[in-house]
Amino acid sequence: MAYIALYRKWRPKTFEDVVGQRQITETLQKAIDTDKVAHAYLFSGPRGTGKTSTAKIFARAMNCVHGPTSHPCNTCDVCRHILAGESLDVIEIDAASNRSIEDIRNLRETIKFMPAEGRKKIYIIDEVHMLTTEAFNALLKTLEEPPAHVIFILATTEPEKIPMTILSRCQRYEFRRITSQDIAERILYIADKEHIDISKGAAHILSVQADGGMRDALSLLDQCVSNADGTIDETLVRNLLGLVGRDWLFSLADAVFSHKGDVIISAVDDIVRMGKEPRVILTELLEHLRALMLYQAAPESDTLSAYADSMKELAEQAGRVEPGQVFRILGVLQEALMTAKNSPAPRVAVEMGLLMASQGGSTSTHAVSDTSAGAAQIQALTDRVTRLEQALCQIRVPAGSTKKEREEIPLPDDEFSHSGDLPDEPYDDAGFFRTPPAGVSSVPPIQDKEPPPASVQPVSRDIPAAQASSASASPSPVPIPETASSRALPVPENYDAVWKQVCQILEKKKKMQVVSCIRLGRVLYIGETEVILVLKSAFMVKRANREDYYKYVDEALAGILGKGYHMRAYQEGDPELAGYEKKNSEITVTRSPASPEKTKSDTVSVSEEDAAMKSVAPGDIPAAARQVLDPLLEKLGDCHIYVETKK
Template sequence: MYRALYRVWRPQRFDDIVGQQMITQTLKNAIMTHQTSHAYLFTGPRGTGKTSAAKIFAKAINCHHLVDGEPCNECETCQAITKGQLNDVIEIDAASNNGVEEIRDIRDKAKYAPTQADYKVYIIDEVHMLSTGAFNALLKTLEEPPANVIFILATTEPHKIPLTIISRTQRFDFRRITAKDSYDRMVYILQQKEVTYDEKALRVIAQAAEGGMRDALSILDQVISFGDNTVTLDDALMVTGSVTKKLIADYVEEVTNHVTKPALETMREILQEGKDANRFIEDLISYTRDVLLYQQAPEMVDSVAMGEDDQRFEDFAKSIDAEVLYQMVKTLNDVQQQMRFTTHPDVYLEVLTVKLAQLDGQTAATTASAAPVAASPDDPTIQQLTTKVDQLQSEVSQLKKNGVSAAKPARPKNNMSNNGPAVKKVNVSQVYPILDSATKADLVSVREVWSDLMNILSVTQRALMHVAQPVAASDQGVVVAFDYAFIYQKAIDDQTLMDALSNGLDRLMDQAPKIVCVPKEQWPQIRKDYLATHQPSGPAATNEAPKKAPVVVAAEKQFGDLVEVKND
C-alpha cells in the first residue's frame, strides 16, 4: 500500500526536523542534563514539526541508548513509540476529545505509574479546542503533576489558551520553514527515492507551501503522481496553480510602465492557462516583496539565494521606486481580501490591473506637489514676500501693545491627529476604572518588567511596542501610551499582540492586568478630564488646590508620573 511522502519521511530524530534548530537543540540539552519540565507547549503554523518533535521527545526521554540527546530508534521502546503501540505514550486529538470527561479520564489515569517506559507522555494536539471546563480540569494536573508524567500540548492558536495554562508550561514557538529549507529537504528526499526533478519545479513548490514542510511534501506527492514519477516545472505550476516567473515579471513591468492594455492581455493569458486567481495575487505579493528586499538586502531573498537571480530582476529592482512597491502590496492585499467570497475573480483582476497601472502616476503627482522648490533670495517674489512678512510682524507687535491678543486656533472637533488620518476614539470607560485604583507602586512594578516583556515578544511585535510606554497602572490594568497615533491604531487592531502582552505580564508578574492603549497626544487630556469628573464632593471640593513648589514642577517635567510628593 502506498504511503504519502510526509508520512514516510516523518522526522524520527531531532536533527531531521527542518528549520527548528534552536528548539531541537534546547530539547536535546534538557534531556541530556536531566532538566526536563513536566509540561511543554509547542505552538506554530501547521506542518512545522510540532507533533513530530513531541513524539521524538517521548522517544528520547524513554530511550536507554541515547546518543547526544537523540533516540536510538532501534530499541524496543523507540520502535513501539514510532509504531504508536506503546501504552505509556498517549496521543490525543483535542478537536474530537474536548470535553471535561475526557480530560478527567486523563487526570485519573495519569496518577498511575507507567507500565513499560520510564515516563508516561501525554501529547494533546490542537489543545486550543478544549472547552473551558476541560481546561480547568487539566489545570489541576498541571499544578500538581504526578511523578514520571509529562504533558506536551500542541496548538496553532496559542492566543485561545488560558494564561493559567500557558504559565505552567515551557513554551516553544515553531517558526515557518523558509523556502530554502523546504527546497533542500525535497532535494534530499528525491535523491533518496532516485526521482528525476527540475530545480525550478521544487522552487515553485517551496513557495506554494507557505512555510509548511508537510504542505510541501503533499504538493510534491501530487506532482510526482501527475508527472509519472518525475518532477517538472509545468507539472508543478499546474498542481499549485502558480504562475511562471517570466509571466509575473512581464505583468509587473507592464503595470509599472503604465501600459494597461498589454498588462490586461498578460493577465488574461495567465487565467486562460488555468492558473488560480488567488495564487496569482500571492505570487505577485511574493515577487514584489522579493524586489523590495533585494533593494535593501539582496542576500535575504530566498529565490535569489536558490539561483533564480537574473539580470532582468536586478535591472527592475534598481529602476523601480520603493514607494510604488509599497502601494502595490497594499492594493494587492485589499483586492485579495475582497476576492475571498467572489465567484468572478477575473473582474477583480481586471480592476486590479487598471489600479496598479495608475499607481506610479499618483505617487509622482504627490511627490511633485510635496517637493520643496529651491529659490534664490534675490528672486523678486521672495523679496516681496519678505517685505510683507515684516509688515505683518510690525502690525502684530502694535496690536499687542494696544492689549489685543491673537486668537487661538479652534481645536478640531473631529478625532484627527496632527500628522495623519482619524484614529479610533479612546474608550475612556476602560481607562477610568484603571485610574480609579492606579498607584505609583503598580506603575513602577510594570515599568521594571517592561524591558523583559519586550524580549518575550516577536520581532514584529517588538517593533510596534518600541514607541509605547506604560503611563498608569493598577492591580486591574495598565494604560499604555503610543508616541504615534497610527501605531496606536495598528496595535489595538492586533489581537495577537494584545494577547502576547497579557500573557507576558502574567508570566512576569503572576497576574494578567487588562491592557488599554491610548495615543500619547491624547493622554494628558484624558487624565485631565478624569480628574475634573472625579473630584471629591463636599467642602474639600471647593478649596483651591495648593500651589506646587517650583522644585516639584521641575521634577515633574523631568520625571513625569513617577514623581510623588510627600508632606513633612
C-alpha cells in the first residue's frame, strides 16, 4: 500500500479530533442535536486550522444513517463514501479553478436534484474568495434561498475579500490559529500511535515553526521521520529546518549583552558558512530573547517547556541582564528583521541590527525608537533643564545695561551659551513678572520714556487738592499699593480710566472673549478688595462671573490696583446695587480732592506719617532697582514712577 502523508492519515474524523477549535465544534454539535442547522455556513481562518476537515465531519454528521447526529459513526456506507471522497451528495468545489460565472450557473442547475443516498446535498466551496464578482452575484439568490435539501459550506483564508452580500447570508465561524502547546501535544499523540520516537523539545520546535497550522506541523514531522535513523531530537530538527543551535543562541545573546561586536560578526560568518539564511539568525535570536523575557516575568510558564533541558542556563542568563535591556534589544531586532525581509542585502541588515542592539542603539533605518531609549532621552533633557535653571539663578546683570548688552552676557556653563536656551522675557504665562532669583531685588522697574497720555491721576492715600491739581498736569497710571491696609483707592471719577486700563491689559494678553464681555460694563464701586461691575445683559453677567473669565480680570486689576481685588458683575437694576451706590456717594465725600475741609486733614495726615509721593528722574533710581526691573518696563511700556519715602 502506498505511503499516506501524516496530515492526510490523521485528518480529524470526529468533532472531538479537531484541535484547538472547541468553540466551533461544540456550537455545530448543538445545532445538529437541536435540529437548528442553517442553510449556509462560512468557515474562515488561517491555513491548516481545520476548516475543510470540519466541513466534511459536518457532512457525515448530517448524512450518517444513525443521524443526523453530532457523533457520526464513520463506518456506515454513507460515512465511508464521504471519507473516500466518492459520495455524490458531498461536492467539493475548488473556487480557485472554478471561479467563473459559467461554473456557478452549472452549480445552480445541479442543486435542484435530490440527494442520491443521504438526507442533504452539501456543497463545500473551498477558497471561495477567489470567485469573480459576476460569479458572486450569480450565487446570491441561490445562496439566500437554496432548496431544502441543500447546505452550502464556504471556506476561505481571506474573508475580507468576500462581498458583504455573501457574508450576510451565511453563519460565520472564525477558526483560530492553533496554539503551539496544542500542536505539540497532538504531535506527541500521533508520534506515539505511529511508534515515532521524538523528544518534547523537538515537538515544541515543530509546533513553533508550524505557525499555528496543524497541517504544517504534521508535514514537518513527516520530513523529520523520513530523515531520522532513530530518535528525533532538537539537533536533528534544527538541522533539517535550517535553524541554529541552542548553545549558539546563548553565546550570541551574551555577545549582544556584553557589547562584543567582533564575536557577533564571527557568529554571523559561521552561520552563513553553514548555508543558513541570515534572517534565520534574527528570527531565532528573537525567540530566545522572548524566552528570557518570559522567564523574568513568569518562570513557571508552560511556554518555556522547550528549554526544559537548558533551564539552568536560561535562568543564569536571565539573571545577568536587566528587563529594560531585553525590551530594548527586542525592539531593535524586530525592526532589523523587517528591514532584512525587504532588503536586497539581508546579511547587511542583520549585521547592522545586531551591532546596533549591542551598542545600545535605539533607532533603525526607519527611525523607530523603543520605550526605554525614549525614557533615557527624557531623563537627559530633564537633567539639562535643571542645570540651566541653576545657571540662570547665578547670573548677575550689571546696572543700567541695555537689552542688547544683557543678551550678550555669557552663561556660567558653555553648554547653555546659545541664545535659544534663554527665555526672551522674564514673564510667566499670565503676563506677570516671574519671581526673581535669590539675592536679586524685586523693586519695580524704571524706564527712561515720556509718560503716555492717560486720564487716571496718580493717587497715594488722600492727597491735598493743590497737589492733586499739579499731578493732573502729567497724568499717569494708578500706582500699585504695597498692602491692602494702605491701598490708594481711586475716586469714582477715575473708575472709567481704571476699567480702560483693564481692557487694554486683556487685549495685550489676547483675551478677546473676556474683553468683549466686560468692555461695555460700568464700574460702580471700587473698595478695598472688590470691584463692582454693572452690565445690561443677564447673559453677560453670567459669563463675567465665570471663573475662567474673572480670573483674568482679577489679574489685570492686581497689576493696576494691587493684589487681592476680585471683580463681581451685576445686572442693571439689581437690588444689591443700591448698597454699593450708597457707599459710592460716601466715597465721593471722603475722597474728593475738591473738598476744602478734606484738604487740611489730608495734609496733616501725610505730615504726621512723614511720607510723601514724588516723581523721580531715572537717574535717581537705585542701581539694584534698574538691574531687575528694566525688562518689566519693556513689557508695560511708558509710565511714571513714584517712590514713597518716609522720614
